[in-house]
Amino acid sequence: MSDPGTRISDQQSLRRGKIEIRGLTKQFGDSDVYRDFNLDLQEGEFVSIFGPNGCGKSTFINLISGIIPIDFGTVLYDGKTIAQTRLSYVFQNYREALFPWMRAISNIQYPLKILGLDKKTQSLRVEALLAEFNIKIDLNRYPYELSGGQQQMVSILRALITDPEVLFLDEPFSALDYEMTLFMRERLQHVFLKRRNTMILVSHDLEEAVQLANRVLMLTRRPTRIADTVPVDVPWPRDAKSLTSPEFVAIKSRCLEVFSREVARHDSAGAASGSG
Amino acid sequence: MTGLSPTQTTGSGEQAPPISRESVTIPPTKAVLPWFKRPAFDRFLQVAAGPVLVIFIWYAAGALGLLNTRLIPPPGATFATTWIALTQGTMVYDLTQTLGRVLWSFAIAAGIGVPIGIVIGANERLYRGAEFLIDFCRSTPATAMFPLFMLVFGLGDEGKVALAAFSALLIIVFNVAYGVLNARKTRILAARSMGAGRIRIFAEVIFLETLPQTFVGLRAGVSLSLVVIVVAEMFIGGMDGMGHRIMDDQMSYNLKDMYGSLILSGALGYCLNYAFLLIERYFVHWAGR
Ligand SMILES: Nc1ncnc2c1ncn2[C@@H]1O[C@H](COP(=O)(O)OP(=O)(O)O)[C@@H](O)[C@H]1O
Ligand SMILES: [Mg+2]
Numbered sequence: 309m310s311d312p313g314t315r316i317s318d319q320q321s322l323r324r325g326k327i328e329i330r331g332l333t334k335q336f337g338d339s340d341v342y343r344d345f346n347l348d349l350q351e352g353e354f355v356s357i358f359g360p361n362g363c364g365k366s367t368f369i370n371l372i373s374g375i376i377p378i379d380f381g382t383v384l385y386d387g388k389t390i391a392q393t394r395l396s397y398v399f400q401n402y403r404e405a406l407f408p409w410m411r412a413i414s415n416i417q418y419p420l421k422i423l424g425l426d427k428k429t430q431s432l433r434v435e436a437l438l439a440e441f442n443i444k445i446d447l448n449r450y451p452y453e454l455s456g457g458q459q460q461m462v463s464i465l466r467a468l469i470t471d472p473e474v475l476f477l478d479e480p481f482s483a484l485d486y487e488m489t490l491f492m493r494e495r496l497q498h499v500f501l502k503r504r505n506t507m508i509l510v511s512h513d514l515e516e517a518v519q520l521a522n523r524v525l526m527l528t529r530r531p532t533r534i535a536d537t538v539p540v541d542v543p544w545p546r547d548a549k550s551l552t553s554p555e556f557v558a559i560k561s562r563c564l565e566v567f568s569r570e571v572a573r574h575d576s577a578g579a580a581s582g583s584g
Numbered sequence: 585m586t587g588l589s590p591t592q593t594t595g596s597g598e599q600a601p602p603i604s605r606e607s608v609t610i611p612p613t614k615a616v617l618p619w620f621k622r623p624a625f626d627r628f629l630q631v632a633a634g635p636v637l638v639i640f641i642w643y644a645a646g647a648l649g650l651l652n653t654r655l656i657p658p659p660g661a662t663f664a665t666t667w668i669a670l671t672q673g674t675m676v677y678d679l680t681q682t683l684g685r686v687l688w689s690f691a692i693a694a695g696i697g698v699p700i701g702i703v704i705g706a707n708e709r710l711y712r713g714a715e716f717l718i719d720f721c722r723s724t725p726a727t728a729m730f731p732l733f734m735l736v737f738g739l740g741d742e743g744k745v746a747l748a749a750f751s752a753l754l755i756i757v758f759n760v761a762y763g764v765l766n767a768r769k770t771r772i773l774a775a776r777s778m779g780a781g782r783i784r785i786f787a788e789v790i791f792l793e794t795l796p797q798t799f800v801g802l803r804a805g806v807s808l809s810l811v812v813i814v815v816a817e818m819f820i821g822g823m824d825g826m827g828h829r830i831m832d833d834q835m836s837y838n839l840k841d842m843y844g845s846l847i848l849s850g851a852l853g854y855c856l857n858y859a860f861l862l863i864e865r866y867f868v869h870w871a872g873r
Contacts, residue, residue, distance in 0.1 A: 375773050375776070395777070407789070450869070
């Protein structure tokens with residue numbers, strides 16, 4: 309847990325506050341998923357969270373986004389509580405996260421309705437957002453009439469409509485095919501470079517975790533600790549070609565090394581490994 | 585039917601490729617085909633085949649002297665009598681009386697059952713508590729409750745409607761509660777993460793989320809209330825309705841009218857169910873997709 313303060317390679321970031329996670333504790337039944345977990349993140353950063361299956365990645369972002377209640381501990385965004393911060397969440401399963409009874413456009417607009425904005429403001433905000441990202445989807449269709457990638461794009465737009473300070477994404481592209489995944493990564497970078505909001509992405513795909521992030525947070529098996537945080541100082545935007553550049557490959561193999569070491573250690577030593 | 589098959593085969597040579605390609609990319613209803621080649625017509629033929637066969641066997645068995653025509657009159661005479669009963673007699677009145685009672689009892693059952701089901705389903709402990717009770721009542725034959733409902737609501741329409749409403753209510757409550765309890769949590773979480781309050785989540789997410797399951801309950805409910813109403817009309821006072829008519833026909837040995845009434849009661853049930861399917865398809869367009 310080193311200070312990430314100056315890691316961000318791009319200095320245009322507008323949001324410079326800190327996200328402080330202190331003493332985070334969460335149990336499911338009798339088993340600890342998080343025990344006294346501490347972490348500092350930088351606002352305006354793109355952080356990927358990578359770790360073995362079931363280690364608690366989803367639980368982590370669910371906790372710090374307020375989707376599930378925290379047992380003990382505090383999460384502060386630049387000194388503000390979760391409730392005082394504008395947060396948005398993109399779910400892994402877009403099929404179960406979009407509202408199939410609404411057209412895509414109404415899905416995107418829905419968070420504004422909850423905020424209680426009047427109809428006119430709602431439509432203006434949606435129009436502005438669509439213009440900003442030049443979306444080529446027929447938004448008058450119902451979600452189930454769209455392709456997987458289009459549905460997840462609608463989810464992302466729905467998350468962006470409130471102009472969130474922090475955007476959480478839980479394996480957002482894992483249900484898409486590779487071609488669509490590459491395309492969506494490109495779109496997401498576009499969003500990040502334009503908006504500069506804090507992005508916290510869970511991924512089980514190391515390539516994706518590295519490609520999109522300023523920092524990759526590597527988690528261990530439960531009880532969950534941080535195995536390492538790996539900075540990714542590769543220039544933006546990172547297209548499919550930069551995936552093969554030497555520095556990118558080097559960072560990826562460093563992550564892989566950490567990952568194999570941590571997983572191997574836990575497999576052989578079981579619970580014996582300390583909480584260092 | 586036999587006259588159609590040659591026509592179907594002759595044209596298919598040049599038509600086949602575009603048909604098969606279209607049916608892959610867009611819903612088949614959009615294909616532009618002559619009416620007798622449309623899937624809808626094909627489905628109609630399949631549906632019509634069964635009844636036509638049954639009527640034919642009915643007719644043939646009667647014509648060959650295999651049936652006791654005193655118990656089973658031939659189809660022609662039955663249909664003729666039914667037609668007269670419909671156009672000049674009281675059958676339409678009986679049908680509408682029965683339909684009216686069914687709709688009343690159903691409306692009461694749905695109006696009370698859907699909200700109760702949502703409340704029970706929203707609370708897992710409440711659901712576990714109510715599950716046995718509802719299951720028990722549901723398993724108790726509705727007919728066993730006749731005397732009780734006669735006692736409380738009397739022999740008029742109120743008693744019949746109340747009994748049918750009660751039976752339908754249980755099915756509706758059970759299905760709605762089950763739907764709410766097993767509603768996928770993601771959409772609820774999504775709405776909550778946008779800052780939606782409890783009431784909004786109920787009205788705009790959970791209610792719609794469970795609508796497909798709710799319709800399963802509503803359809804089962806309307807079918808059951810038809811059954812209960814018809815039986816109630818047979819045995820609990822009153823001078824009209826299909827149940828009463830069938831009973832009357834049997835006692836006065838008016839068998840042609842009885843068979844006609846049976847068929848029309850069946851048609852009534854079928855139409856109710858079908859109407860609900862259409863409503864469902866319209867309101868729950870997303871179900872299963
Ligand atoms: N609601 C829950 N109740 C009980 N256990 C849970 C719940 N959610 C997650 N878990 C458990 O917590 C662990 C972490 O889950 P999760 O955060 O989904 O893992 P990941 O996203 O890293 O694959 C898993 O072992 C899972 O079984
Ligand atoms: Mg997960």
